[in-house]
Amino acid sequence: MSESNVVLNVQQLHTSFKTNSGYVQSVKDVSFQVQKGETLAIVGESGSGKSVTALSIMGLIEKPGVIEKGKIELEQVDLTKINDKEYRKLRGNDIAMIFQEPLTSLNPLFTIGNQIAEAIKLHQGLDTKQAKVNVIELLKRVGIPRAEKVYYSYPHTLSGGMRQRVMIAMALSCKPKLLIADEPTTALDVTIQAQILELMKKLKDENNTAIILITHDLGVVAEMADSVAVMYAGQIVEFADVFTIFADPKHPYTQGLLNSTPKFYEKNEVLQSIKGTVPTSNSMPIGCRFNPRCPYVTQKCLNENPSLKKLDSGRQVRCWLVEEEGETLV
Amino acid sequence: MKDVQSQKNILLDVQGLKKYFEIKEGFFKTQLLKAVDEISFRVYEGETLGIVGESGCGKSTTGNMLIHLIEKTGGTIVFDGKNFDDLTAEEMRSLRSDIQMIFQDPFSSLNPRMKVKEIISEPIRTHTNKSKEEIEQDVYNLMEAVGLDKSYANRYPHEFSGGQRQRIGIARAIALRPKLVICDEPISALDVSIQAQILNLLMKLQKDYQLTFIFIAHGLPAVKYISDRIAVMYLGKIVEITTRDQLFEKPLHPYTVSLVSAVPLPDPTIRDVRKRIILEGDVPSNVHLPSGCRFHTRCPFATEKCKMESPELVEHEQGHEVACFYPLAN
Amino acid sequence: MTLIRSKTETPNTQKLSISLLKSLLKSKTGIVGFIILVAVVVVAIFAPILAPYDPTLINPTKMLKPPSWIEGGDPSHLFGTDNLGRDILSRIIYGSRVSLLVGISAVVLAGIIGMLVGLVAGFYGGWVDMILMRLVDSFLAIPNILFALVFLAVFGPSVPTLIIVIGVTNWVAYARIVRGETLSVKEREFVKAARTIGVKNSLIIVRHILPNVMSSFIVISTLSVASTIILEASLSFLGLGIQPPTVSWGGILSDGRDYLATSWWLATLPGLAITVTVLGIIFLGDWLRDVLDPRTER
Numbered sequence: 013m014s015e016s017n018v019v020l021n022v023q024q025l026h027t028s029f030k031t032n033s034g035y036v037q038s039v040k041d042v043s044f045q046v047q048k049g050e051t052l053a054i055v056g057e058s059g060s061g062k063s064v065t066a067l068s069i070m071g072l073i074e075k076p077g078v079i080e081k082g083k084i085e086l087e088q089v090d091l092t093k094i095n096d097k098e099y100r101k102l103r104g105n106d107i108a109m110i111f112q113e114p115l116t117s118l119n120p121l122f123t124i125g126n127q128i129a130e131a132i133k134l135h136q137g138l139d140t141k142q143a144k145v146n147v148i149e150l151l152k153r154v155g156i157p158r159a160e161k162v163y164y165s166y167p168h169t170l171s172g173g174m175r176q177r178v179m180i181a182m183a184l185s186c187k188p189k190l191l192i193a194d195e196p197t198t199a200l201d202v203t204i205q206a207q208i209l210e211l212m213k214k215l216k217d218e219n220n221t222a223i224i225l226i227t228h229d230l231g232v233v234a235e236m237a238d239s240v241a242v243m244y245a246g247q248i249v250e251f252a253d254v255f256t257i258f259a260d261p262k263h264p265y266t267q268g269l270l271n272s273t274p275k276f277y278e279k280n281e282v283l284q285s286i287k288g289t290v291p292t293s294n295s296m297p298i299g300c301r302f303n304p305r306c307p308y309v310t311q312k313c314l315n316e317n318p319s320l321k322k323l324d325s326g327r328q329v330r331c332w333l334v335e336e337e338g339e340t341l342v
Numbered sequence: 343m344k345d346v347q348s349q350k351n352i353l354l355d356v357q358g359l360k361k362y363f364e365i366k367e368g369f370f371k372t373q374l375l376k377a378v379d380e381i382s383f384r385v386y387e388g389e390t391l392g393i394v395g396e397s398g399c400g401k402s403t404t405g406n407m408l409i410h411l412i413e414k415t416g417g418t419i420v421f422d423g424k425n426f427d428d429l430t431a432e433e434m435r436s437l438r439s440d441i442q443m444i445f446q447d448p449f450s451s452l453n454p455r456m457k458v459k460e461i462i463s464e465p466i467r468t469h470t471n472k473s474k475e476e477i478e479q480d481v482y483n484l485m486e487a488v489g490l491d492k493s494y495a496n497r498y499p500h501e502f503s504g505g506q507r508q509r510i511g512i513a514r515a516i517a518l519r520p521k522l523v524i525c526d527e528p529i530s531a532l533d534v535s536i537q538a539q540i541l542n543l544l545m546k547l548q549k550d551y552q553l554t555f556i557f558i559a560h561g562l563p564a565v566k567y568i569s570d571r572i573a574v575m576y577l578g579k580i581v582e583i584t585t586r587d588q589l590f591e592k593p594l595h596p597y598t599v600s601l602v603s604a605v606p607l608p609d610p611t612i613r614d615v616r617k618r619i620i621l622e623g624d625v626p627s628n629v630h631l632p633s634g635c636r637f638h639t640r641c642p643f644a645t646e647k648c649k650m651e652s653p654e655l656v657e658h659e660q661g662h663e664v665a666c667f668y669p670l671a672n
Numbered sequence: 673m674t675l676i677r678s679k680t681e682t683p684n685t686q687k688l689s690i691s692l693l694k695s696l697l698k699s700k701t702g703i704v705g706f707i708i709l710v711a712v713v714v715v716a717i718f719a720p721i722l723a724p725y726d727p728t729l730i731n732p733t734k735m736l737k738p739p740s741w742i743e744g745g746d747p748s749h750l751f752g753t754d755n756l757g758r759d760i761l762s763r764i765i766y767g768s769r770v771s772l773l774v775g776i777s778a779v780v781l782a783g784i785i786g787m788l789v790g791l792v793a794g795f796y797g798g799w800v801d802m803i804l805m806r807l808v809d810s811f812l813a814i815p816n817i818l819f820a821l822v823f824l825a826v827f828g829p830s831v832p833t834l835i836i837v838i839g840v841t842n843w844v845a846y847a848r849i850v851r852g853e854t855l856s857v858k859e860r861e862f863v864k865a866a867r868t869i870g871v872k873n874s875l876i877i878v879r880h881i882l883p884n885v886m887s888s889f890i891v892i893s894t895l896s897v898a899s900t901i902i903l904e905a906s907l908s909f910l911g912l913g914i915q916p917p918t919v920s921w922g923g924i925l926s927d928g929r930d931y932l933a934t935s936w937w938l939a940t941l942p943g944l945a946i947t948v949t950v951l952g953i954i955f956l957g958d959w960l961r962d963v964l965d966p967r968t969e970r
Contacts, residue, residue, distance in 0.1 A: 057533035058504075157623070171624045201396035201560065203621045206604035210620055228534055231563075231606030235613050254610045272538030273608050274563035279587065283567060285538035289503040409868050438870030451861035455883040464879075465869040514865065 018087075019189050019222040020046040020069070025082035027061075027068045029293075030075075036293040038064040038077075040246045041320075046190065049220040053237035053254070055227060055269070059290050061246040062226045066192050069224070070109055071099040086190065105135050108183035112195040114175035118167040124151075125163030128182050135186045150181040155211055173204035177211065184215060194226045209235055230273045234258060242266050245291055245301040248320055252327035262329045264306045300332065308333055353522060353554050354385040354408070359417035360578075361403050365629055375628045377403040379578040380417065382655070385522070390548065390555040392569030392586070394562055394601070398625055399575040401558045405524045408556070409443050410434060422521060439469045442520040446527035448507035452499040458485075458510055459495040465517045484513040487550070488543060505536035512543065516551055524556045529564055541568055562605050566590060574598050577636040578628060580655055584662040594658055594669035597637050635667070643668055695963050702963075705955025712949050716768040723762035724750075728917045731757035736935045752937050754927060760937065763919050764945050770920040771946070774834055775901040781839030783893055786846020791885070793847070794854025795877055805851070811844045817906070824912045834913060838900050849892055853885040860884075887961045894957025898950035905946060921946050 027039040039061040046052045056062040067073050069084055071091060084091040086106060091099070103109075111117050119127060128150065129143040138146065144163070151159035154177040167175060176196060183191055193212070197205040209232065216223055225236055233240055233254065240257045242250040242265065250263040261267045268286035275281055288305040291297055297304050300313040312332050320330040359382070363375040378400040385391045393401045407414045410426070419426040422440065429437065442465075445451035452461055459481045466477050482492045488509040499507055508528060515523055525544065529537040541564060548555060559565050565572060566586060573583040574597065582595040593599045596619070603618035621640045626632050632639050638648040647667055655665040696702050715722060737746045737753040739760075746753070751760035793804040823837045857863065858881065866876050905922025907913035909929070914920040921942045928938025 057535060173624055201625070202562065202601060202604045203396060204624065205606070206618070206620050209606065229606065230534070230608040234608045234610040235606040237610070258608065258610050269535060270608065272535050274567045275609070276563045276566060276605060276607055277609075281567070283538040283542060285542055286535040287539075289505055289536065290533060411864055411867060435870045438868060441868075443865065443868045445861040445865060447861055451865055453862040453866075453880050453884070456879075464866065464871065468869055468871050468875075511865070514869075 017047045018045050019048055020224075021083070021085040022065075022069065023083040023085075025065065025068060025084065026080040027064050027073060027077060028080050029077045031293075035080075037080075038246055038293070039068065042082075042243075042246075042248055043320075044241055044248065044251065046222045046224060048189075048222055049216065050238045051216065051223040051225055051236055053225045053227060053233040053240045054243055055230065055233055055240060056243035057228055057290050059245070059292060060243040062243050063194055064246075065243070066109070066194050066224065066226055069190075069192060070103060070107060071096075101135075104131055104188075105186050106188055107190045107192065108186070108188040109192040109194065110176070110179045110183050110196050112198050114172070114179040114199075115167060117179060118175065120167055123164050123166055124170070124178050128178070128185055131182060132185050146185070147181075150185055151178070154178075154181045154184075154215075155207070156181070171204075172200050173207060176200060176204075176208055180208075180211065180215070184219070184221075187219060188221060190222045190224065192224045192226070195228070196225075197232065198227070198229070205232075212236070230258075230269065231276075242269070245296065247301060247330060248328070249302065249330045250328065251320070256325070256327055262323075262327070262334050263302075263331050264308055264333075265302050268305070268307075300330075350389075351387040352384050353387045353422060354556075355418075355420040356384070356408070357382045357418045357420075359404065359407060359419065360415045361400070361407055361412065362415045367629075373629045376578050376631060377628060378407070381575075381578075381580045382417075383573055383580060383583055385554060385556060387521075387554055388548075388552060389570040390557050390568055392565035392572040393556060393558045393575060394560065394565050394572060395575035396560060396601075396625055398577065398628055400578040400628075401560075401575050402526055404575075405443070405526050405556065405558050408522075409441050409524055410438075411443075436469070439465065439518040440521045442515040442518070442523050444508075444511055444515045444523060444525045444528045447531050448504045448511060449499075449531075451511050452507055454499055457496050457498060458490075461499070461510060462513045462517060465514060469518055480517065481513075484517055487516070487547065488513045503536075504532050505539060508532060508536075508540055509543070512540075512547070516547060516553070519551060520553070522554045522556065524558065526558045527560065528557075530559065530561060537564065544568065562601060574601065577625065577631065579636060579665060580663075581637065581666070582662075582664045583655070584664075588662050592662075594662065594664040595637075595666045596641050596643055596670060599670060635665075643670075696959065699959045699962070701955040702959030705952045705957075705959060708948060708952025709956055712768055712772065712952065715765055716772050719765050719769055723759075723765040724748075725759035725762040727758060727763040727766040727919050729758060733757065736931065736938075738935065739937050739941075742937075751941050752935075754924075754938050755931060755935075760924070760941055763924050764921065764942055767919045767921040767924055767942065768945070768949075770831065770914050770918060771901050771904060771922070771949070774831065774838065774904045774914075774920070775897045777835045778838035778842065778900045778904075779893055779897045781835060782842035782896070783846055783889070785839070785843035787850050787889065789843070789847040790850025790852075791854055791877055791881060794851040795858060795873070795881060801851075804847070808844045808847050811841070816841045816903070820903075820907055821910070821912060824907070829907075829912050829915050831914065831918070834904060834907065838903055842896060842900065845896065846889065846892065849888060850885050853888050854881055857881050857884045887964050890964065891957055891961050894953050894960070897953050901946055901950060 023043050025039055025042040026037060028035045028037045042065055044052065054062045054065060068079055069091070073079060079092055082092065125144065125147050128147045129140065132138055132143045132146055148159045148163055151162055156162050156174060156177050162170070170178065197208050200208060213236065215221070227233060237254045239253045241248045242263065244265050250257065250261065250266045257266065258270070261270055271284040272286060274283060286305050291301060299315050300317050303309045303313045306313065310332065318330050318332045320328050321334065322328050358380045359378060360380050361378040363377055365373045365375045367373045381404065393404065395401045403412070406412045408419060421437070424437070462481045462484055463477050466472060466480055472480070481495060485492050485495065490506065490509050490513070499510065502510065529540050532540060544555065545568060547553060557565060557568050569586050571583065571585050572589045573580050574595065575581065576597050582589065582593065582598045589598065590602065593602060600619040600621050604620065619642060623640055626639055634650050635648040635653055638644040641648065653665045653667050655663050658664045658669055696706060731753065734746060734749065734753050734757045736755055737749055738744055739752040740747050740750050749759050749761070751764065753759055789804050793801040819841050820837045824833060827833045863876060863880050866880050904913055904920065905925055908920050908922030909926040911926065913922050916923065924942040925939050931938045
């Protein structure tokens, strides 16, 4: 793919939060690119920094949080340099976001139609009548039955799956270049999750939207992603295309994550768990941040944090063992 | 009590269990919400029975009735040869020590104002007259059994991570060596890398303490990993119940099939070739239940008969019960 | 959410007082509140030693003297004198006794009634809850001050009746808040867990519910010590509070109202005493709430 296809280019992003005991870095040195029509999955557990990364891109980091360093380029425009007003124009137009719990992101006092129409009128300058036609069209496209009726419904009368569809309709109303989906199906039942994932795939193919999918569920990653960034304790520890990550994980954390996920189709499998717990900002280990939980830990890991190294195949891994042994890992 | 066919000891025998809630609709009208509607199943000594289903299927209500947190509306529960209905309040209270529960939310299931040792020892203090030293020793043994350092005994729950807190909850549940432990979504609030730890811990404890588990969850992979037999619930009914391998190799109910196929698998290579049934629409409400078979509104194979009559849960072959007029043989 | 303390350090009860003190030193408002309250209590206890004059001593030669730092002030009367030539400073010092006594005892009384009613209503629910809450509603329907006026008019104003009146009129606020908190705590899983263990209801209330409603209880208690002191002052102001010769802040305030235009210090200085004390109590209450929650680091 050529350079011009890059929709989002994040370089050395550092986001910190000020606490009583100084600054805490939630995201440290995160870099990645997303191409047109590509789905990048950011995988990680709680505290890995995946949501903070998303909020940084959306310009929704609020005090005491601050983007310390780094570039966030949306088609060559550095978002860290624009002001609030420009950002507001961008959000909903060029970048849109859907959240885990759709109920909290919809205003309970307005009808569904009202809220989506508002967004369309604001960004596209349509009148009320045209906006309504567009909204109903959108609701139909995201698979909402009886869209005319839903237009006049209030959020609480809809099921979780329907609300998420509404959120997707809202996010897509202005044909964004980039869609950030933060755990979009985590609150939903399995069969509804399947519907929503299917819908997201369909819409991506139709609009060629770039998607950043934030999730903790490796199943969802395997289902949706083109490339995968695995985050741990605020850093990307491994980056590769989805097939490589699942077939040949290089970082011990990625391996551990895969080993502790039930394969489902295997009979009598034994899950290997990662020992210990995810470090918190005030108990961050020195050296490699995964070292207290890593089965292959060496002296070097205890002293120095490895950098994210690009291997010949184009994939990236943050691990001393990979650096030393080239492409192979025990 | 022994099961004639399988020669296994029946620990729990549930027949026609139901729970209806009265819902006020409008000013004078009350409606019945049938959360659990005449379900029957057995749990054999030493096994793990998984109960899966989506929200509103009644799986948690079932668990709460078994542990007598809520009164049943009808049906019988015979535990260890004792019928719940024949017990006095005092006998019921002492039966508590034989049935215990592990809760979903490791944050709200521990009293934030009690120390770990107070939490774990509460069942012991409630049901025995052990001395302070004996209780302390018991607490230390339990902490060791669930993989917690005994130096943590004097700490408060908020000082622990989700996984560690769930271990505390597990220690409390097994403190009295119960015969039956009901695990109500015990891992769904935990990080992926921690889920496997807890699942493995439960399996180890089951062996060490000869426990019988009812494992309630909405996540099929975890249920498959831990269960010997699995019951699938839909809208207050058990639609299929059989051994784990049978359920995954030869599912008979269309709902089971779609549920299994909706699980996103952690393997990107099969995502485009995998056969799946994506169900249309949402789960209907428990108040306005569909006529006939409750699944007919979403079932791809529904016929006129399904709309009129409700299928009973019948044995299709030995140890494999299904509630469907047209079980999917292949 | 991982362990914050190091392995060797285990908290125990002996260290509690020290850790409380440490946390007090960390909180600025806590210290201010603490100092104010300690000062007021010391003043109340040692009133006879601290007060330069007898608070009821009338001195016709020195009427309406302004505070000593103001022109025309008498250096022997720091806060000046009132219309009968009584020393204001001494009166404020003695007044603290009654105000604190009434404020704290009335709150304790109201708190106990309200806590019991709230816990029982919230925990048991059903008709028990219905009856108790209708009772609360009917109390709320009567204006506090009217109830107090009638009660005091019938039984005659004295310190014990004042405490009972204020206690009985104020418990409803506690009952409502404690009930609400109980309802929410009751639904938490640890209460369910206690039930599944077979813990008796009374123990569930004492062990699991009470400690978890305590923090909001303490906050409203401190706030209402403050409002009780003010209520006592208003009743005294209306002439139905503490009767002379007993001195209370409200009483001094009420005596001073006729001279507000000419001798402002008569009413202002006791008013200031009330304000400062009330603020001190509120500050301390805020800190106390934080400190009683094990989730806040000590």
